[in-house]
Amino acid sequence: MPNNYFNTLPLREQLAQLAKCRFMDISEFPDGVEALKGKKIVVIGCGAQGLAQGMNLRDSGCDVSYTLRAAAIAEKRQSWKSATENGFVVGTYEELIPTADVVLNLTPDKQHTAVVNAIMPLMKQGACLSYSHGFNIVEEGMKIREDLTVIMVAPKCPGSEVRNEYVRGFGVPTLIAVHEDNDPKGEGLALAKAYAVGTGGHKAGVLMSSFIAEVKSDLMGEQTILCGMLQTGSLLCFDKMIEEGVDAGYASKLIQFGWETVTEALKYGGVTNMLDRLSNPAKIKAFDLSEELKLIMRPLYNKHQDDIIDGTFSRTMMEDWANDDVNLLGWRAETAETAFEKTPAGDVEISEQEYFDHGILMVAMVKAGVELAFETMTAAGIVADSAYYESLHETPLIANTIARKKLYEMNATISDTAEYGCYLYNHACLPLLADFMKDIKTDVIGRGLAVDDNGVDNARLIEVNAALRAHPVEAIGTTLRGHMADMKKIV
Numbered sequence: 001m002p003n004n005y006f007n008t009l010p011l012r013e014q015l016a017q018l019a020k021c022r023f024m025d026i027s028e029f030p031d032g033v034e035a036l037k038g039k040k041i042v043v044i045g046c047g048a049q050g051l052a053q054g055m056n057l058r059d060s061g062c063d064v065s066y067t068l069r070a071a072a073i074a075e076k077r078q079s080w081k082s083a084t085e086n087g088f089v090v091g092t093y094e095e096l097i098p099t100a101d102v103v104l105n106l107t108p109d110k111q112h113t114a115v116v117n118a119i120m121p122l123m124k125q126g127a128c129l130s131y132s133h134g135f136n137i138v139e140e141g142m143k144i145r146e147d148l149t150v151i152m153v154a155p156k157c158p159g160s161e162v163r164n165e166y167v168r169g170f171g172v173p174t175l176i177a178v179h180e181d182n183d184p185k186g187e188g189l190a191l192a193k194a195y196a197v198g199t200g201g202h203k204a205g206v207l208m209s210s211f212i213a214e215v216k217s218d219l220m221g222e223q224t225i226l227c228g229m230l231q232t233g234s235l236l237c238f239d240k241m242i243e244e245g246v247d248a249g250y251a252s253k254l255i256q257f258g259w260e261t262v263t264e265a266l267k268y269g270g271v272t273n274m275l276d277r278l279s280n281p282a283k284i285k286a287f288d289l290s291e292e293l294k295l296i297m298r299p300l301y302n303k304h305q306d307d308i309i310d311g312t313f314s315r316t317m318m319e320d321w322a323n324d325d326v327n328l329l330g331w332r333a334e335t336a337e338t339a340f341e342k343t344p345a346g347d348v349e350i351s352e353q354e355y356f357d358h359g360i361l362m363v364a365m366v367k368a369g370v371e372l373a374f375e376t377m378t379a380a381g382i383v384a385d386s387a388y389y390e391s392l393h394e395t396p397l398i399a400n401t402i403a404r405k406k407l408y409e410m411n412a413t414i415s416d417t418a419e420y421g422c423y424l425y426n427h428a429c430l431p432l433l434a435d436f437m438k439d440i441k442t443d444v445i446g447r448g449l450a451v452d453d454n455g456v457d458n459a460r461l462i463e464v465n466a467a468l469r470a471h472p473v474e475a476i477g478t479t480l481r482g483h484m485a486d487m488k489k490i491v
């Protein structure tokens with residue numbers, strides 16, 4: 001059984017690592033990709049992150065090629081097609097790994113131990129090994145050859161958006177770290193910074209953090225608000241609308257594109273702006289619903305964070321790995337059979353404002369999920385900047401994937417680790433919200449509030465506006481969004 005590295009550390013070291021996080025100003029990247037110039041970068045795997053990061057790095061002037069497992073090359077699998085059709089050199093481990101100065105391990109987390117064990121003997125003396133998620137180091141205690149530098153450059157975003165944002169001329173927030181046990185030449189930070197520039201991350205914001213803080217926050221965000229909450233919310237809202245007689249095509253479209261539309265407002269102006277898009281009575285309704293949701297769901301968020309911190313989550317997921325992914329594959333098949341997933345979006349016009357007015361419950365779910373995830377992460381010692389990226393900032397980026405092809409697309413685009421955690425949350429959250437959903441009517445999902453009484457109590461409105469603005473996620477959000485002035489509009 002793998003050795004959980006985090007659990008071997010003394011408490012004070014665990015707390016120090018969890019709290020490691022510093023926002024890097026754009027002025028700290030004056031050398032751009034210079035540290036990677038003249039270096040040969042070999043990417044292992046050409047999936048969601050592999051293709052996107054490789055393309056961005058190449059467009060930034062780096063020398064990038066791909067190595068794939070032999071069977072993927074022989075059978076000309078999708079990964080081989082993606083790399084070759086995009087004009088990259090592709091070779092076996094034996095052909096390319098010995099030539100690499102920097103190896104980017106962008107295979108699924110489940111494969112990391114086997115992949116790293118296979119490539120380590122082939123790696124050049126003093127080369128660099130990089131990850132985009134630290135599971136293998138933190139949760140499995142992987143030991144890397146002492147002469148190798150080990151870094152992490154983790155985009156806080158699905159691979160598709162890593163590429164899309166770069167093409168739009170921006171980037172996605174990125175967390176970088178150097179594994180302190182493996183920095184023999186002291187060059188880890190320079191390499192990680194150059195790599196973050198090469199993917200465009202520095203334009204959106206780079207956090208200098210630790211492998212531990214990345215793992216414990218990344219797992220929490222993806223399981224709860226980012227993917228779990230959007231999946232649970234989609235299923236509950238769709239089923240409720242059908243039960244209440246809303247046209248199925250309309251309901252399907254409202255949800256498929258609704259998350260993207262309402263969270264676009266979140267991206268620009270936080271929870272406050274998202275709720276400000278509602279009429280005054282609708283805003284108060286969304287606020288009250290979200291308070292109720294937070295009360296019901298808080299124990300679930302705490303459980304996810306506790307299980308992530310003490311290793312229960314990684315142990316159980318690794319048991320599923322050892323059991324041929326029976327749970328993951330079963331949950332994936334189950335999701336494909338849900339009514340929401342099987343009902344195509346109708347050919348109906350829904351205006352941008354209507355997504356808010358008819359999606360009050362969706363707005364409430366996003367608010368509750370973002371705030372709970374942020375509160376739970378920061379209570380566990382994760383720094384607010386990182387908790388912001390893992391809750392509020394990334395939610396719209398995941399919502400974009402649902403707009404493309406519903407939950408299938410979201411779960412195909414995110415990592416298998418995120419997908420497993422998403423289903424885990426969904427399974428616990430659906431029954432938890434069953435009673436709450438019994439009282440839900442189409443005024444808050446599907447049809448909107450009646451407009452004849454648009455009045456509100458002044459005192460209550462002032463109270464709600466003040467509470468929205470006082471939440472700590474709004475303060476850090478305002479600061480971090482200040483560094484994202486060049487962010488491009490999507491909706």
Ligand SMILES: NC(=O)C1=CN([C@@H]2O[C@H](COP(=O)(O)OP(=O)(O)OC[C@H]3O[C@@H](n4cnc5c(N)ncnc54)[C@H](OP(=O)(O)O)[C@@H]3O)[C@@H](O)[C@H]2O)C=CC1
Nearest residue numbers: 045046047048049072079106107111132133158159414415
């Ligand atoms: N998905 C995302 O958006 C994000 C992922 N990450 C992290 O990035 C890393 C990559 O994840 P992701 O992009 O989702 O992965 P994918 O599942 O999309 O891609 C995996 C790639 O690895 C190859 N691969 C699979 N198994 C093996 C193996 N045993 N040996 C060699 N190659 C293999 C696959 O090709 P083939 O099967 O053809 O060999 C494929 O090209 C993970 O650490 C993940 O946590 C971080 C942030 C976001």
Ligand SMILES: CC[C@](O)(C(C)=O)C(=O)O
Nearest residue numbers: 156157158222414415418
């Ligand atoms: C969605 C979760 C994520 O961590 C990510 C895209 O950031 C992943 O593992 O896919």
Ligand SMILES: [Mg+2]
Nearest residue numbers: 155156157218
């Ligand atoms: Mg992530």
Ligand SMILES: [Mg+2]
Nearest residue numbers: 218222415418
């Ligand atoms: Mg992840």
